[in-house]
Each structure stands twice: as structure tokens, then as C-alpha cells.
Amino acid sequence: MDFQYAPAPESRDVVDIRPSYGLFIDGEFTDGHGEPFKSIDPSNEETLAEIACADAADVDRAVKAARTAYDKVWGPMPGRERAKYLYRIARIVQERARELAVLESIDIGKPIRESRDVDVPLVAAHFFYYAGWADKLAYGGFGSDPRPLGVAGQVIPWNFPLLMLAWKIAPALACGNTVVLKPAETTPLTALAFAEICRQADLPPGVVNIVTGAGDTGRLLVGHDGIDKVAFTGSTDVGKQIARGVAGTSKKVTLELGGKAANVIFDDAPLDQAVEGIVNGIFFNQGHVCCAGSRLLVQESVAEELMARLKTRMATLRVGDPLDKNTDIGAINSAEQLQKIRMLSEVGEQEGAQRWSPPCELPQRGFWFAPTVFTSVAQSHRIAREEIFGPVLSVLTFRTPAEAVEKANNTPYGLSAGVWTEKGSRILWMAERLRAGVVWANTFNKFDPASPFGGYKESGYGREGGRHGLEAYLDV
Ligand code: NDP
Numbered sequence: 001m002d003f004q005y006a007p008a009p010e011s012r013d014v015v016d017i018r019p020s021y022g023l024f025i026d027g028e029f030t031d032g033h034g035e036p037f038k039s040i041d042p043s044n045e046e047t048l049a050e051i052a053c054a055d056a057a058d059v060d061r062a063v064k065a066a067r068t069a070y071d072k073v074w075g076p077m078p079g080r081e082r083a084k085y086l087y088r089i090a091r092i093v094q095e096r097a098r099e100l101a102v103l104e105s106i107d108i109g110k111p112i113r114e115s116r117d118v119d120v121p122l123v124a125a126h127f128f129y130y131a132g133w134a135d136k137l138a139y140g141g142f143g144s145d146p147r148p149l150g151v152a153g154q155v156i157p158w159n160f161p162l163l164m165l166a167w168k169i170a171p172a173l174a175c176g177n178t179v180v181l182k183p184a185e186t187t188p189l190t191a192l193a194f195a196e197i198c199r200q201a202d203l204p205p206g207v208v209n210i211v212t213g214a215g216d217t218g219r220l221l222v223g224h225d226g227i228d229k230v231a232f233t234g235s236t237d238v239g240k241q242i243a244r245g246v247a248g249t250s251k252k253v254t255l256e257l258g259g260k261a262a263n264v265i266f267d268d269a270p271l272d273q274a275v276e277g278i279v280n281g282i283f284f285n286q287g288h289v290c291c292a293g294s295r296l297l298v299q300e301s302v303a304e305e306l307m308a309r310l311k312t313r314m315a316t317l318r319v320g321d322p323l324d325k326n327t328d329i330g331a332i333n334s335a336e337q338l339q340k341i342r343m344l345s346e347v348g349e350q351e352g353a354q355r356w357s358p359p360c361e362l363p364q365r366g367f368w369f370a371p372t373v374f375t376s377v378a379q380s381h382r383i384a385r386e387e388i389f390g391p392v393l394s395v396l397t398f399r400t401p402a403e404a405v406e407k408a409n410n411t412p413y414g415l416s417a418g419v420w421t422e423k424g425s426r427i428l429w430m431a432e433r434l435r436a437g438v439v440w441a442n443t444f445n446k447f448d449p450a451s452p453f454g455g456y457k458e459s460g461y462g463r464e465g466g467r468h469g470l471e472a473y474l475d476v
Helices: 056-074 079-095 097-108 112-133 161-174 189-200 215-223 236-246 271-287 300-314 335-350 401-408 424-433
Strands: 023-025 028-030 037-041 046-051 151-155 178-182 208-210 229-233 252-256 262-265 295-299 354-356 372-375 392-398 416-420 438-441
Touching (some): 023 056, 023 189, 056 151, 056 178, 056 208, 079 097, 079 161, 097 161, 097 189, 151 161, 151 215, 161 178, 161 229, 178 215, 262 271, 262 401, 271 300, 295 300, 335 354, 335 392, 401 424, 416 424, 424 438
Parallel strands (some): 178 208, 262 416, 372 392, 416 438
Antiparallel strands (some): 354 372
16 A cells, blocks of 8 residues: 655754854864855755864864873873763763754755664764773783874764764774864764764863864875874775875874675575665665665576565655655765766666666755666676765676676775575675675674774775774774
8 A cells, every 4th residue: 555654854953053163173162264164954955054174274283282182181091081981972972862863964964764773873882882992902902001093183974974983083082092083074063063072071172173174174184294093984086095195104094995895685585685685785874885785786596576576665765854754865965976976877877777766756955866776787887886875776697606706806895795695604605705894694784883894905994893993093
């Protein structure tokens, strides 16, 4: 039966967006000396706030504040004391969870269901998890007295703004480093709310500094002589620039870059569950996910049946207001990203793949893209090789497990993969051969602070999360 859902919008009243925001340096909000920029709501293109832009002098001030805090307060502080601050931050994130979820959905365009049930709970979980490590570093396998690196310069993207902040800041602080973090230009608001949380938690000034701005501010930060560590999540192109820039310096680097994950469906997989996994793999967060299951590899004998079920399921996806609790797919984060998704989808058609989207009415204002699937895709097509970073799935088929492995690994990336089969032995056989940092079995896009995450090849190097994530912030 087809029935209509009444709108169920989450209230915006829980957030208080100020007309303008400054930089957060040495525990204070201060003006930036670059040209301020606007953060907009991608679901309706309305301006949310004016944001300060950090220039070279501002970045320098932030790095110096972080250095002083490292030398005088945070570095010498015993781990058990640092832990208290991290636990406090985790609890405040939980207390302010609803506000943070709404703010995140407004600023990036992701459905409230995801920011409320995935992003924000994982942010709190990361701070709790690394708080637990702060006084146990000597038992982590890094020697009896592992030392922090010093000041970390961290640059994060717009797809999971608060969660990427937590992945960066929680382990850095647990290990005794101080940080200067640059959020993405289009999504600075939750990082600035986090700055308020640092104040609320009485975190000593200078331990966390937030410098807003665009790519130039990021470049100034990672190129600053006063930092000891660069942590970056974003595109492979910028990752390569950063790797070139730090080559020959003593800075330690972790890079978490793009992906083009294969989600492999064998003929013995439970197909309805696999369909849910495929939908979650590519349409979660509008497909703005580095580990998205953007290449579907289906065993030929079940391809027809699976595609029929997938299309039926896709027709039920609700695209629209990110703050509506019924929404499955929200807005595309920016006009530039929408342009990229449109361009690559057009190339997909030109190269001969079959394009399909369910009937779906998109809002007039804002940036939107209907869930899309391409069949008859060849490995040479750009939509099978390049990261689209949108709700677009490319479907390829295979006949044997060996062919599945070969096609799955036929990519410059190596961040994640999925395997769907009833046989445990086949899962292990595949996991051993897939060149991907994470292999999900009969599930997809599952995250936990205790699990390391990171890539092979052009997906970057270093691991975030778990015990491995500590290593990136220790002098080992
Ligand atoms: P970028 O790599 O440009 O952005 C990531 C972060 O790096 C942002 O904070 C950005 O600032 C900053 N930055 C940009 N240039 C530099 C630089 N030279 N030095 C230091 N920092 C810099 O990604 P985009 O936002 O341009 O997205 C482009 C594509 O990248 C997407 O379509 C997607 O394919 C991929 N991507 C992958 C992500 C992942 O998680 N692996 C995340 C985001 C994008 P600002 O945003 O302010 O310009």
C-alpha cells in the first residue's frame, strides 16, 4: 500500500546560530584577519552565519597558543588528569546531543536521523573511548613511557564535520598533544560549538584551537613550522600536495583520503539484507562518504533479481528536508559538489552505462540529487574509477570469486570493501585478498571507536581509531 507520511520536522529552536563567529584561539573567540565568508544551509541556500577567516598571522597565533599550552600545561599533565577533561567533554556532547545534531544537519544537509543516531553518538563514544586510554598509554604496546608529539595541525572535510573533529581531537588530546584544527569552509558550525564545549569543560586555554577558513588556511596550517604532526582527511589531490609539502620535514603525517569501495554480493547472500546494505553503503550521508560502497559487484546469476529488489527499495527512499525525521537522503553539501556529481553522472551516460533513478520530486531551492544507479558499467568507465562522492551507484557483475577479487582491487584506492555471503570461509578468503583497510562482512558502514580505520594505496596512510589510532599521536 502506498501512503503519505505527514512531515515530522525536528525543531530548530534547540540551536542558537549567531550572526557571526570568530576564531577560537587560546581559549577565546577572536576576530580573524582574512576575508570573512558565509556558511549556508544547503537545503535552501539561506545564509546561516558569517565566519571569520584565519590568515597567516592568525594561524601563527593559534600554533603558538597550542605550543605554550603543550609546554606549560597539557604535556606535563598526568594522563589521569587529561582523562577527566575528555570524559567531561564526552558528557557535555551527550547533554547537548540534540542541539549538535540539529546544527550538523542544518550546516551540511544530512538527515537528522543520521546526525542524531550516528554522528553525534559516535562523537561522544570517541571521547569516552580515548579518555579511557589517557592514563593507560604505557600498557598500549608503545613502550613504558610513550611521549606525545607536541602540536598537531588537523584539517578536516565537510562530510562528517563533528565526527571527523572527534576522530582527530580525542586521540591527540588523550596522548598529551595540543591541537589547531581547521574545519571545512562549508561546515564550520559544529566545530565552533565544540569550541564552546571546550570552554564549558574548563579545558585549559590553547589545548584546542579552531581556525576557520578555506583551503588557504589549511595550507598555512599544515605548512607551519611550529607543528609536529599533520592529520588530514579529504581528497587524494590535496593529500598528495600535503605529503609533498611535509616531505623532508620532521612532521609526522596521517592521511585519510578518498575511496571507491567494492560491495561484493555473492549468489548465496541473503538478498533482502544485502539490499539494505547496498542502500546504506551508497545512500548514507548522500554518498558523501569516503568508504561508501560506490561500486556494487554482483554475482551474475543473481544480478537480475537483486537489481529488481534494489530498484523497488530505492523507490521508497525519501529525499528532502534534512530536519524531517522521515528523510533518508538530504541535501548535497555544496553547489560545487552537486556540479561534480552531475558531471560524472553525465559522463556515465555518455560512456554507455544505463542510468536509473526512482520517480522523485526534488525541492526547488537548495542542492539536490536523486538516488541514482548505473548498470552495464565497464571497469574502464569513469563512474567505476573515480570517487563521485554522491548518491550514485555503479553496478558491475562477476562470475567467480577470483574475478570478484580482481575487479574489487582494480582501483587506485583501498579504503573499504563489503562482502555478502552465507559462507564464513568465503568471507575469510575474500578478506585476505581484498586490498582495503576495512572489510565489512554482511553489513556496511559500521563504525566503532575501538576499530582502526584507514587506507591502502591512494586512500592514504596511518590509522584512526582504536589502539592503532594512538600511534599516530605518539613519538614511537
Ligand atoms: P578537499 O580535500 O579540498 O578538502 C578537505 C579539507 O582540506 C578542507 O578543510 C579544505 O578546506 C582543506 N584544504 C583544501 N586545500 C588544502 C590545502 N592545499 N592544504 C591544506 N588543506 C586544504 O576536498 P573538497 O572539499 O574539495 O572535496 C573534493 C572531493 O574530495 C570530493 O568530491 C570527494 O571526492 C573528496 N573528498 C573526500 C573526503 C574523504 O573523507 N576522504 C572528504 C571530502 C572530500 P576547504 O573545504 O575550506 O576548502
